[in-house]
Amino acid sequence: MRHEEKSLLSMKGIKKSFSNNHVLKGIDLDVVPGEVHVLLGENGAGKSTLIKILTGAYEKDEGEIYWEGQLVNINNPVDSMKLGIATIYQELNVIPQLKVYENIFLGRELKKGGKSSLLNQKEMKEQAKRYLQMLGQNPNLADRDLGELGIGQQQLVEIAKALTLDAKLIIMDEPTASLSGAEVEQLYKTVEGLTKKGIAIVFISHRLDEIKRMGDRITILRDGFKIETLPVKTTSTDKWIELMVGRALDEKYPKQSFVLGNEGFRVEDLKVKDSNHLLSFNVRYGEIVGIAGLVGAGRTELARAIFAADPKDKGKIFINGNEVTIKTPRDAIQAGIAFITEDRKNEGLLLDQPLDFNIALANMKSFRSGRLINLKKIKDTAKNYINELKVRPGNIELNARKLSGGNQQKVVIAKWLCTKAKVFIFDEPTRGIDVGAKVEVYRLMNQLVENGAIVLMISSDLPEILGMCDRVLVMSEGKITANLNRNEATQERIMKAATGAEEASGNLLKTATGG
Template sequence: MASAEGSLLVMKGIKKSFSNNHVLKGIDFEVKPGEVHVLLGENGAGKSTLIKILTGAYQKDEGEIYWEGQPVQISSPLDAMQLGIATIYQELNVIPELKVYENIFLGREIKGNGKFSFINHKQMKESAKQFLQMLGQDPAIAEQPLGYLGIGQQQLVEIAKALTLDAKLIIMDEPTASLSQSEVEQLYKTVEQLKEKGIAIIFISHRLEEIKRIGDRITILRDGFKIDTLPVKTTSTDHWIELMVGRTLEEKYPKQTFTLGEEGFRVEDLKVSGFKEPVSFSIRRGEIVGISGLVGAGRTELARAIFGADKKEKGKIYVDGKLVDIKSPRDAISAGIAFITEDRKSEGLLLDQPLYMNIVLANMDNFRKKSKLIDLKKIKQGAMDYVKELKIRPGNIELNARKLSGGNQQKVVIAKWLCTKAKVFIFDEPTRGIDVGAKVEVYRLMNQLVENGAIVLMISSDLPEILGMCDRVLVMSEGKITADFPINEASQEKIMKAATGGSN
């Protein structure tokens, strides 16, 4: 494969370590023009390090990089940009207050020839409009502040920016993670367009269905090694998972069925501002109920209102048949409700505090002595129990939460709620951005919760996950529940229909 004919990019024998930690152990990687090349691997496999070397954020220790057949040195992000490598990051690098065209030309404003010439806004606007049109966008958005656009459109703006840079290779790091279904479709279309122009794409994703749909080739990394590069169409997702985790995973969705018990949780006539009509549903012991729907359908708003994080206009909530009055998260916690939020970094964790503080945060009352002072010894012991129970790695409770991988961070958030002895668990996108192995662990945990008599409500945009793990699925659309299927009557098509507003 050495400097293969017609390759756009060839990376050979790339090694990289941080102090004593060997992250990349000699990776070969090759990208052809006009292909969508997927990088797959568990968190910590080396994907992001490899990408950072390619974009000039990190320097490789060993190995060679060839660009269009020529050996190149990429020592800074500027080098990468000049070669024609652009990156669309998971967290977008945009300035919401600036207008779209200003974002597109940020740092490369078009000016007159003189040293002190003013910026030529007109030319920038026109050029931005052209590129936006090329991506099937309304050119008028060029003059709107970027923050007014949805995440999906913001991403397209980033892609437009890459096009103005004459990029030949665009790296997309989990671009669909925070997009709604229709935005995802738009992105897929854009990817097709880029391919037609001969632009290559490195696509990082954990969503196997999506890889199947848009990928051409897939390179699987594990523990800093390249395991294999395969054509996407002729290989199975199960095979990829095997290669990725290094063992056979019995099942992606370890669904267990329990006998249905009495009703444990009920929401009655709950209305949040912006909801078209009040929402009611109930959950019985022994079942996992999913809430599906598009981004913006009101799912997170519903969960936040139940939990007291946002105000509700009206509505009653019953836990174990008892009416509970919830005005704040504190009320919800004392009523036995837990809320595992969508964004663990900004809403779930204290990143710069040790695991033990993160784990006991919502239930510190339980760890106080008679003197009301907190009992650090008891806290650490309690935290250690959860770390062991949930197999959080590394299992050092003194470590700051920032140091953990996404999957383990998610387990820390779950541990926090186990620690409150909650009876009702609301999961909001519980497996977003975590790898396949960790996902299965999260699912097993849900099973365990249900087995122990807890109520589990899972909001998810991942349809296979809903179909694989839930017993019943509620579908929301524009602030109301449009369908309620037992899982054996549900299908992706039916859910999508209900989610896009089609009546049941």
């Protein structure tokens, strides 16, 4: 901890409103060189707005920003960049078709003789190699097409880009959200290396374990106010959550146990396209079954094959012991299957359409009277779901884009409730949503099970799997490698099965970088 040191960045009394909506109501933030400073808050607490003010995407209404003790103005992204602020967004800003070194120097290409119109590719490659080496990467990556790299390496390329800009402060917005286990480890190491060089990191994350591991100080925001800045190591995660949601959260995982019933769902010898493995498993009434595994283990592919979102080579699916034929997503929906996809923005929602339309979309048929659609019935139904699931803001005419991640997820769930589905397949249901909304999603799963639905949950969040599931299937390289009951499932056993540890330890890396 180096609190006594001079601040690198000091934001004081930052306020920002959009029309009448006060998003930031006077926020202070102090960052010293070489620290990892975590921003924690529920969706809508003001984290992204604060970051956007820092990166020059928004202008603040009130308040002061000091950079190395000097009062500065950040009116646009160039101002921010010149100060030495770089941002690694969750959705990476890279161009897959260009080479790695071209990405690193994009927009600031080096020219031959300084100002000629010919590119100095040799020099750019050399420099790119040096920065890659600095980040512990193979320097020869510089010449590869960026699209060939895994997400983790692409992210490192962005960090390299920040280094070429002489960044003194790097903002990372949920950087581990789409990384595999090995890639996350690599990122931790990289961050450690950066802080040793005196670079400060502002880190946004919802994963408390990783905050605990990486953070030096944590600033908690709620409803546009700064609640407190605390040292990470000496405070408990429960304390953070309490400050973040403004009340003590009863439990992070509100697990409920129900009487185990008959088998309700069974997959038999399913062969995902381009895979060599046959997959079989079942789910009984009264249980939540989790599917754990590393990114790229084939979990989403399995779900997509069940739902016929992608073609499958073979395989039978049984609901209540009866085989159902599923050739298209439409068949799957008619059979009573719901698929809450991992990418809600691109696969779950129509972002520029209102909530009621989104909710009715997968079961439009039920709103027909004769040839016409009963718009009032859609509105009434949507309102019911929105009240029931506490979607905020609860205006059904609002476009889905305007909602926070957690609320968007609730709309997706409402859409599937609206189809009267009996089998719910959740793929990373709580990714990128805040703790409060997570608990609501878990409660909903409980309710579904209680009301006689089958619930299957794919998740990369191990605590979530351990916290909510009655049984855990583990996948590795396209195979189901373990089937563990709640009392057998531990972090170690799952990781062992997920990495195929008994086969070869080298597989960990292979799977992880295979994307």
